[in-house]
Every structure is written in structure tokens, then in C-alpha cells.
Amino acid sequence: GEDVEQSLFLSVREGDSSVINCTYTDSSSTYLYWYKQEPGAGLQLLTYIFSNMDMKQDQRLTVLLNKKDKHLSLRIADTQTGDSAIYFCAESAGRRALTFGSGTRLQVQP
């Protein structure tokens, strides 16, 4: 079945850029997402990218997609302590169910 893999932990200093990586296996993925989850909270949709795009920028967030390698990354510029959370990569084909990665815990040190 489909699989989404992420590294478990990333630590950065405040003001630095963070890059969270994700790989997926489903070649029929049409949507790739990044969700943010703060402790005890729900899933906040941060951004998404369609599979026919290479890059999407939204303020401090940059998503890069390498469809050939099935690799997705999320770059957060000027990382703040409020960015500390778990970041989930997810993929879906059309309106089908999302397959999530295990999440990357981002720790931002002041």
C-alpha cells in the first residue's frame, strides 16, 4: 500500500530556516499536504501542492516537490518559537483518503 516517510525530529535555532523532508510511494498522488499539530490540538492545514507543480510559496513557507524522486519538502523561513509543533506530510489521489507520515517534531530553540 501507500507509504509516507518522514524523519522524526528536527531542532533549529530561532531565526534559522527549517527544512522538513518527506518521501512517498504512491505514483498516483495528486495532492500533497503539510499539516501542523500543536500539543493536544487538531490538524491545521498549512499548505498543499498539486502534483503537477514543482514549488509553492506562501509567506514564510516554501514547498518543493520532486515528483521523479517522490520527495516533498517544507521550508520554514525565519523559524519562530511558535513554529514548534509536529508537522505531518500527507498525500492523496483526488478525493481519496489521505495517507499520513509519522510526523516530524520541530523544536525551535531561542
Add this chain to the structure above:
Amino acid sequence: EPEVTQTPSHQVTQMGQEVILRCVPISNHLYFYWYRQILGQKVEFLVSFYNNEISEKSEIFDDQFSVERPDGSNFTLKIRSTKLEDSAMYFCASGGGARTGSLNLAKNIQYFGPGTRLSVT
């Protein structure tokens, strides 16, 4: 900005009891989903619902589970006889809406509710 809402935020129940988790999807959305997240684990898909029937379900969604859209706004998940291992955060999501007016909702993007924490004792 429209959002998915879920009630209750926290449900405590005894093993063997029935629970109903409620969700109000974003209006004009046509596809509805339930996911769950066991503490410390990844988010797992349970079921999707479209046009008043289940369109897709996972292995987790066995006979103990059922979904319903009893009226034009609510979408419910029922667990008939809860087990300890059903303890998790349950998320509802909706998507598949057309662009409407000033709303900037891309078709097929799934928007999640805040979740219901189910604790089975």
C-alpha cells in the same frame, strides 16, 4: 473562514458502551471523512462518505463502526461496543466543495476539525 466543528471535545466512556462522535462539516462540501490518531502515532484513515454512502474504508473500520449523515449538516461516527484500543483522537474532515463566492476552498482539499478525544476505561 468556514471550519469543521466536532463535539464533544472529550468523551470518556466505559468499555463495551456505545459512543457517537459528531461532526459538522463545512457547508457545500460533498465528501466527509473520519480519521483517528492513537496517542503518539500517525493519523490513520477510517472511512469516507459521499452521496449518503461509504465510498472507501480501511481495515480498521470493522463492524463495530458505522457512519451516518442524519440530516443536512451533521456527520456522525458510532462505535457500537467500545474497546480499550479505541482510545484515540478522532478527526472529522470534509472536502470536495466547489468554489463559492469569496471562499477560497480548493476542490478536493480536506479540512480537518479540532478532533474528539475518546478515552475508553
